[in-house]
Amino acid sequence: MAERHAQSSAHGYKKLLFLLFFITTLVFAFSWFFLLGSTGGPHLIEQTVLPNSKILWTAENHGDIPSSENDEQVGHYFQDSTGPPEHEFSKCDPSNAVLKVFMYDLPPEFHFGLLDWKQEENSVWPDIKGKIPDYPGGLNLQHSIEYWLTLDLLSSTISDRPGPCTAVRVTNSREADIVFVPFFSSLSYNRHSKLKPLENTSMNKLLQSKLLMFLKAQEEWKRSGGRDHVILAHHPNSMLDARIKLWPCMFILADFGRYPPNVANVEKDVIAPYKHVVRSFVNDTAGYDDRPILLYFKGAIYRKSECTVAEYRDLFEYLASRLDRLSETVLEGNFMKGLKSEIRAVVRVMRPCDLGEAMELA
Template identity: 65%
Template structure:
């Protein structure tokens, strides 16, 4: 008889435990709803000081307490020429180095890596005096990979005292004060013009320049300091930097796409995609201007990509 009471008492204790647990759960549920409804009924229950933006809630409170005057909203006068001119005056009219977003150190590579590929020959400097004229860039298919040319010119002119308009990047002389290190090698132009091996030569000029660039960068203090991770190298043509890309992979590449790169060499986490230069012909009888087209539909290059 004593053995038969043990299961009964165990079952009773289990049911009592479940009942107590259920009672506590219901009590907590009702209690939480009570506080929720009370807080919902009072807009000042929450202390604004604990929230991210006090101004946001002050605007909301004013919106609730003050009725909107729709007549004023629909009869506000449009901005005048004077107000527009005042806004324009507030914007910087020239490049201000101390207010730029990006500080860039650019290597003074020999001219054979950049403007020398365009036929320019310097005597006293590795850079042309672009204040008196800029070496011409070839047209045709070369234009869609001219990013290297324009970025270099932008940095060279960033400290001109008479430069018009603001600038987002400025060239600095001290690499320790720079955000990034720019490598001014016109790699796409080098591939387009000098990738063929000339008679009596073992390698092409394009291959030779890539080998020289790798050797140059590996002994630079800036490359050793970061392992190349803060360096920007242009390889916009899909076949440019074909021999050096595997050796310089820690850098940030500026590419047209990732089509011919393994993911450990080029990827979206570290590299930049710059679209092809616009080479599409205008539509027939199209009188619209660039500014009148608010939507960019696509970029199209002039090379048929098989991959």
Template identity: 65%
Template sequence: MFMASPVFMSEKRMQPSRLLFCLITFSMFLLMLSFVFLLQSSNSSLISESVFRMMLLNNTSVFFRPNSGSISDKLSNSPTLTSPTISRKPSSRSQDNACQGPKLKKERVDLGQGTNKACDTAHALLRVFMYDLPPEFHFGLLGWEGKAGQIWPDVIDIPPYPGGLNLQHSIEYWLTLDLLSSNNPSVIRPCSAIRVMNLSQADIVFVPFFSSLSYNKHSKLHGREKVSVNRMLQDKVVQFLISRNEWKRSGGKDHLIVAHHPNSMLTARRKLGSAMFVLADFGRYPAEIANIDKDIIAPYKHIVRTIGGESAPFKKRPILVYFQGAIYRKDGGAIRQELYYLLKDEKDVHFSFGSVRSHGTTNAGQGMASSKFCLNIAGDTPSSNRLFDAIVSHCVPVIISDEIELPYEDVLDYSEFCIFVRASDAVKKGILLNLLRGINRDRWTTMWEKLKAIAHHFEYQYPSQPGDAVDMIWQAVSRKRNSIQFRVNRNNRLSQSQLMEE
């Protein structure tokens, strides 16, 4: 009988082991090839590159069930896959598309990248019906001319607002743009307010009249005019509104009118006084026409450049007190003159006349950014743009204006980042400077840090961003909505009672 040699038998036993080794090696090669393919094929892969890397970094697995929705839905609904927190500076223009702004009493939260998705009317904080007024009341005042029958400009190619001091009262421009873009999924913005076309769905009715621009550009008579263009536009707005069923159903109480310039809507305000106004202050309004119970105080649009991350700390601000602006004012502003003569010769105080001419705005911004405290003194009216210039310069505001009303004061505590001094105390020799010199570096730094945290609430921008001035105004209107509805319901009840008596 033939006998196999020991060597032959040994090689025969090793063949299965070599085959297994080859299979394992080949499998590992295929696995590595698949891994590379998944990383490089971000456009065609079932799992995007960013998600795949996040799975690797977080040691996360995602399992899909057949016929249970799209892959993107499965990724977003997976309980084990979470997006990383994205941290940004408060002044950055994030792409958030959250349906509500941040909680103001807490640290600002960034929700990550938004998506090209239209705001959901059902989840909007405020649903707004906006009249389609002719362009002569809004963008026509900017020189915009649309095509025949076109009322609104394209939200991607918007006409600019005039610069200089005109900008400080441009609030109606930003609010109107925000509403126009609210139904356009290509514009990434918060969903605090959304325009609705059906009045029955609306919480508020917005009147898109650029009243401040109308006053600034057309309040003077020209040539043989007997009535100014500004007066003519106001009269037209009044006639339009009081004839509308939308106005009649609530007596105008659910209408929102922006009249930020103290002299805007001067002839129309009494006839439209039942509406909610967006104002700079109540200085030139009787209490029965405008008051804090029904109206909104909105910040001026600041004129100086936002400091951002370049903010100088305590030791790098050599000026103790800064003021630059008109000194000789009437009414409550007479205090400016008194303070000027009291402080002008102090070595660490800058108190001088200034205007927007000859680089005045740039110089003012640099001066505020180099100062520890910036004076906000009452002028012809209780409020001033200077307060908001100081805030974005991270210069601690010193408010000397006894009748001032402040934006969003129901959610912001201004005592955390402002100093308040009564006018009667400020004009006493030594009182103001002794107070400010007594504030040490630690206390000042605490207020400075708070200023940096809240400054974004006073930024007007397009598109609007969560927690900026536009978003904050809509939130303030929403908080007033309950008061509006109370007044409407009460008026309906009283009207019904009067009819029954008759």
């Protein structure tokens, strides 16, 4: 009797294992199928569940982005193939804008005042046709997207602005697709997060508190609960005190590393790359197809680990064994500088994450 029960249990266990194996195989097959589908060609799944549906609608109706395009074609994916000729996009035409953006007229202390700009008369914005306040250099440039996006919106209302505009500023918030909050939060953190003498609270924290009070009092916020608001928080430590209270907003971030998933996630937020801080080659006319080797410098495996020259020394030695153009004599001197000059003739893409830091250490 016990033997028969054991056989029955073993048979049921085998059936359970078979079912589990079948389900696992099925899930793996579907995952692989959708992974292949995501690398090119039309998508099988409509992505209307994601935020910013107007941009997705534009991409869907204007066709998929090809996997191989020439440099001069970049930036034209939002142009309608049945629309005006390309030369008609040489100036900013608000009627062709992908997005209509309402931007709050925040006091200068939230944006250009952080760049030591002094308010002129009653205008909260500098005259961008004249002298534009400079953004600080160095590592500050990594998070300067707040500066460039604000300038782009300000210039979108200039009638003779050259170049196409994909986003245009509107004065009526009810006509807007999104509401832009022009707070230079990364600059605020970099410059004003430390307490100064006689201060009980840093200016960075005070600005975040003032921003929360401002937003909660706005009709635009009350109307949407903040879900159509775009908040700039590109520095990982920016908006540290206010971010939890701004969770309905769309954040522009560098990564999700320091956010809980209920505050920032891939479904509603945008990951923007760092501004490239490594100097470009001068008079480098070789095209993409003229460079037979593709290189990608990832940098440190762990985001916050220190970048060391030794990591790039290993990379150099590997490259030296593969490329005849690289010589050991380069390694003996300032090898990072030599690496850059020797390899430029054969490399298609060079995107070093921490290369600038490594060169300073060399």
